[in-house]
Amino acid sequence: KGFWRLFKLSVSVDTDPGKDCLHVSDALLQQIAKVLEFPVASMLPPEAFTVLRKSFDARKSQKEPKFVYTVELDVEKLLNLEPRTWDFISRLEPKIGLIEHTPHERVVGDVVSIIHDNKKTNHDRFTGVNGHSGSLSSSKVPVTKKPKIAVVGSGPAGLFASLVLAEFGVDVTLIERGQPVEKRGRDIGALVVRKILQSESNFCFGEGGAGTWSDGKLVTRIGRNSGSVLSVMKTFVRFGAPESILIDGKPHLGTDRLIPLLRNFRQHLQDVGVNIRFGTRVDDLIVENGHVVGVNVSDSSGSLQFSSEKLGFDAVVLAVGHSARDVYQMLLSHNTELIPKDFAVGLRVEHPQELINIIQYSKLANEVRNGRGKIPVADYKVVEYVQGDDNNAPFTSQRSCYSFCMCPGGQVVVTSINPSELCINGMSFSRRSSKWANAALAVTVSPKDFNSLNFHGPLAGVEFQREFEQRAATMGGGNFVVPVQTVKDFMNNKLSATTVPSSSYRLGVKAANLHELFPIHITEALQHSISTFDQELPGFISNDALLHGVETRTSSPVQIPRNPDTFESTSLGGLYPVGEGAGYAGGIVSAAVDGMYAGFALAKKLDLYEDDV
Ligand code: FAD
Incomplete structure (x- = not known):
């Protein structure tokens, strides 16, 4: 009995039912039978197998693109087979790289269920009768009310911190300077169509944070299979994301799916008592005796x-x-x-999506059919390490230049919050059906670079x-017009002709x-x-490829030091800096995980649960 895991099961594009199909198909069963050395695939019960991961592999090292699966086998379910197959089961042995005997990690639940399973049963905790103190400022003094916590910002970090705290019964006020998604959508429309920028409601500010009008990529570098990432993903599913995000090798939602998800998230927070204040900006902290005791808002x-x-x-x-x-x-x-920290700056490159499909898939590119086809719209991920020149300070150390936040079938958008500063990013809808593919090409920079331009100090x-x-x-x-240059001209340091290739950016481009x-x-x-990306992806340097300036907000340029266990700022009591702005995350999922952990750390400090979750 137990669970066995089968890795690297590959199914050809011809026989696979396609990117949206996540069940065990006949073609996949054939592969499973081959790996298990089971003679008759059709005798294997499909219900004994669960797809854990499905990716599309179009690497050049492969003879041809294929779908690659990881599948879990519930051995007990094979016991329904006729007796002579028992002999086969007893011969199942772990084979390196293919089968592994692991516990079933999908038992990790969404955040709400985890908390329900771990909450203390003492409902009178805040009554002051027999309960512990709920106050953070004076320890173990009975109080007559719930602890009151402000969460500032409704991006993934703030939403998950609010969710955890509210589920534990804390009195949470979620303060957001921007607008709820319905109104924010209209403000973004006015920006894109009429160039009217609302400084407090835009691509960066508003419900859901910076990632709402985004590609909604849910890939993360913090450990795809960790319990924390899985519970964040399951929480997204709880609030309306498709279950496929739990299985896709490269899960993404797209703006059209993020918006209803956020509405459901908001509804749940309100149902558990969170007071959400949109259009309310925190201007200052109220500090008494080195401890935050409140905020000034406007x-x-x-x-x-x-x-x-x-x-x-x-x-x-x-x-x-x-x-x-x-x-x-x-x-x-x-x-x-x-503390100033390293981050990356660069340009956003945009190619026709068709060109990227051809570079990645060759003749199979026809199968993409604007996101409706069998195989996913092609993306890429490239990285190059560049050795510095010691004589040319500050270019003394190794830097990396990498593609980042790639949006296949997407569009370039303006993420400025002030008309005198221009910065851009990318977004897409769930089908990724636009005719362009864009990605940031960013180069790492460090405080040495800042100093070389005479910028010093924490900011x-x-x-x-x-x-x-x-x-x-x-x-x-x-007027938000973006400076552009074709990749070819950039390589030759030559001004592009006034008529540049068309761009998905809707507020205007200028050579x-x-x-x-x-x-x-x-x-x-x-x-x-x-030039090295072009070797990896022949055709990358093209007259049809357009570089857009400037991509500066790849991650935070600052870190706010905090205690790693309690998450409290090391320099200001009662302040809990979390998420990307505090320098502890770089993307939707990692920000959500950080907010979730901060919520648990605070709940623990408030003595709201017994053990580590
Ligand atoms: P944020 O999401 O930035 O949220 C902070 C919130 O705080 C904002 O809503 C803001 O209005 C509010 N706020 C700020 N100051 C105040 C104040 N004084 N008072 C009250 N409220 C305040 N990441 C991915 O993983 N995948 C993607 O596909 C992706 N695409 C992106 C596309 C775009 C266009 C952009 C801009 C970002 C994208 N990112 C993506 C990055 C991702 O959005 C961020 O990493 C993530 O949102 C950070 O989460 P956060 O909660 O830390 O902060």
Whole structure:
């Protein structure tokens, strides 16, 4: 009895039912039988097998593209086979790389179920009768009310922190400077169509955070199969994401699926008592004796329902993302420690999607059929390490240049929150059916680079970002027009003709020489890497490929030090910095995981559950 895992089961494109089919097909059963050395595939009961992962493998090292599965076998279910197959089962042996005897990791549940299973049973905890103190400021003093926690920011980190705390019974107020998705959608529409930027409701600010109008890629570098990632993914499923995200090798949602998911998330938070305040910006922390005891907020909705307000809390979870530069300034005014950190800057490259399909799939490219075909719209991931030149400071160490946040079938969007600064990113819808493929090409930078441009201090990285965003805005000529150059011309340091290839970017593009944007060592690192990417993906350097400037907000330029166990800031009591803006995440899933862990850490401090979850 037990569970066995079968890896690397490959099924040809011809025989596989296609990318959206996640059940055990006849073709997959044939492969399973082959690996198990079971003579008659049709005698294997499909219900004994569960697909755990399905990926599309189009690497050039393969003879031809194929679907690759990981499947779990429930040995007990094979026992229904007729007796002579018992002999076969007893001969099943682990084969390296193919079969592994592992416990069933899918038992990890979504966040809500995990908490329900771990909550203490003492419902009178906050009554002050026999319960422990719920207060964070004075330990073990009976109190008559629930602890009050503010969560600032409704991105993935803030949503998951709010969810965990509310499920444990904490009195949570979720404060978001932007608007709920319905109104935010209209504000983004006005930006894209009429170039009207709402400084508090845009691609960065609003319900769901920076990743709402995004590609919704749920890939993460923090361990795809870890319990924490699985419970975040299951929570997304609970709130409406398709179950396929639990199995897809490269799961993604797309904006059209993220929006209803967020509405369901919001409804659940309200059902468990979270007070959500949209259009409300935290301007300052109220600090007494080195401890945060509340926040000053103001109306950021423009409707001026209130001007400013002081709100008292026992602790504040700060999940504001990395575009809230005003918050970094505010933290410095309280002498909170902020440390500049490495990140990456670069350009966003866009190719016709058809070209990427052909580069990746050759003749199978026809099967893609605008996202409706059997095989997924092609993507790519490239990386190159560039050795520095010791004589050319600060280009002294190894840098990497890599593709990042690739959006197949997507579009380039403006993520500025201020018209004098221009920065871009990418988004897509679930079908990824646009005719373009875009990705950031980013080069790592460190505090040495910031210093070389005379930016010093904790926010040197922010100043470094701003410098290139302002240059890009000037090069585009204002009004969110993006400076562009064909990849070929960039490689030859030549201004592109005024008529550049068409772009998915809807606010206008203008031919410019992007060599004028970055210091020479960043430009050279990009040129060098692009030439190696072209060897890996022949055709990458093309007259139809367009580089857009500028991609600066790849991850946070700052880290806010915190205690690794309690998540509390090391320099300001009662402040819990989480997510990407605090320097502990880089993407939707990792930000959600960080917010979730912060919620558990706070719940533990409040003595709301017995053991580690
Ligand atoms: P954020 O999502 O940035 O959320 C912070 C929230 O805090 C915002 O809603 C903001 O309005 C609010 N806030 C800020 N200051 C205040 C204040 N003073 N008062 C009240 N509220 C405040 N990642 C992926 O993994 N996959 C993708 O496909 C992907 N695509 C992206 C596409 C775009 C266009 C962008 C911009 C980002 C994309 N990312 C993607 C990155 C991802 O969105 C972020 O890594 C993630 O959202 C970070 O989560 P967070 O909760 O830490 O912060």
